[in-house]
Amino acid sequence: MFAIITNAAKGKQIVMFLDYDGTLSPIVEDPDRAFMSSQMREAVRDSAKYFPTAIVSGRSRDKVYNFVKLPELYYAGSHGMDIKGPSNSHNGAKKDNKEIMFQPASEFLSMIDEVYKALLHKTKSIPGAKMESNKFCCSVHYRCVDEKWWGVLAEQVRIVLNEYPKLKLTQGRKVLEIRPIIKWDKGKAIEFLLESLGFASSNDVFPIYIGGRPSNVNYQVLRDRGQGVGILVTKMPKDTNARYTLQDPFEVMEILRRLAEWKQSSSNTAQRTMGFWR
Numbered sequence: 567m568f569a570i571i572t573n574a575a576k577g578k579q580i581v582m583f584l585d586y587d588g589t590l591s592p593i594v595e596d597p598d599r600a601f602m603s604s605q606m607r608e609a610v611r612d613s614a615k616y617f618p619t620a621i622v623s624g625r626s627r628d629k630v631y632n633f634v635k636l637p638e639l640y641y642a643g644s645h646g647m648d649i650k651g652p653s654n655s656h657n658g659a660k661k662d663n664k665e666i667m668f669q670p671a672s673e674f675l676s677m678i679d680e681v682y683k684a685l686l687h688k689t690k691s692i693p694g695a696k697m698e699s700n701k702f703c704c705s706v707h708y709r710c711v712d713e714k715w716w717g718v719l720a721e722q723v724r725i726v727l728n729e730y731p732k733l734k735l736t737q738g739r740k741v742l743e744i745r746p747i748i749k750w751d752k753g754k755a756i757e758f759l760l761e762s763l764g765f766a767s768s769n770d771v772f773p774i775y776i777g778g779r780p781s782n783v784n785y786q787v788l789r790d791r792g793q794g795v796g797i798l799v800t801k802m803p804k805d806t807n808a809r810y811t812l813q814d815p816f817e818v819m820e821i822l823r824r825l826a827e828w829k830q831s832s833s834n835t836a837q838r839t840m841g842f843w844r
């Protein structure tokens with residue numbers, strides 16, 4: 567996979583899009599303790615030295631930033647509904663020095679907060695259920711809920727959501743997610759970021775998306791653009807529109823490191839060649 571990617575990316579600007587949970591950090595029972603390792607942080611930092619690098623997560627932007635702690639990255643939190651770029655970037659982005667900030671669901675902020683509180687109340691009697699506010703969306707976790715309670719939990723969520731026709735329910739890995747019904751998702755955030763970086767209709771870009779969900783709009787965006795590759799992180803074979811798979815965050819870290827090393831050594835070679843002809 568590595569050789570195919572580097573061959574295809576030769577002469578193009580790689581833009582790296584990374585999911586957080588299950589991609590940079592292992593999936594854990596307590597969502598507040600999904601820490602990434604310092605080695606992984608180094609690998610992501612290396613990636614950002616050479617390629618514009620974005621974290622695209624269902625989490626709130628602040629929360630994912632507190633896990634990752636790298637100011638040089640782009641962050642798209644709340645499933646892409648809260649996008650912010652670094653104030654300065656020197657890693658291949660065509661447009662620079664213009665801070666990127668976009669929140670297409672800001673009108674839903676108070677509604678989401680209201681629903682979050684209603685769900686907190688409705689789910690508190692279900693053992694193991696956990697609510698998480700992700701700013702422009704919220705999550706009902708059932709990873710620690712006994713299977714016999716799953717139906718009851720889903721019913722409680724449905725009862726609350728019946729009152730909110732402008733919100734929809736999606737399902738992640740042992741999590742129910744409540745989001746506004748706007749036409750915006752992680753895929754749209756990826757397109758927005760590529761455009762903001764100056765690669766709207768460019769042939770010189772090679773986006774890579776590494777994520778944890780098999781059927782994902784994010785992979786489809788790259789297929790629609792006919793550019794780059796989608797990589798799914800999974801231990802089990804899954805029906806997916808991602809081109810490649812990696813087993814776990816450790817393999818993600820390895821590929822990030824190798825891509826940064828490859829870029830560094832190809833830049834060094836280019837510099838040496840220019841020096842030779844001077």
Ligand SMILES: O=P(O)(O)OC[C@H]1O[C@H](O[C@H]2O[C@H](CO)[C@@H](O)[C@H](O)[C@H]2O)[C@H](O)[C@@H](O)[C@@H]1O
Pocket residue numbers: 585586587588592593594595596597600622623624625698700704705707709738739740741743778779
């Ligand atoms: O960004 P996504 O890949 O779309 O996932 C969004 C959800 O990620 C987080 O939950 C997942 O990771 C947790 C920590 O490992 C795990 O406990 C949970 O079961 C997983 O679904 C996040 O906590 C959720 O709010 C997001 O909806």
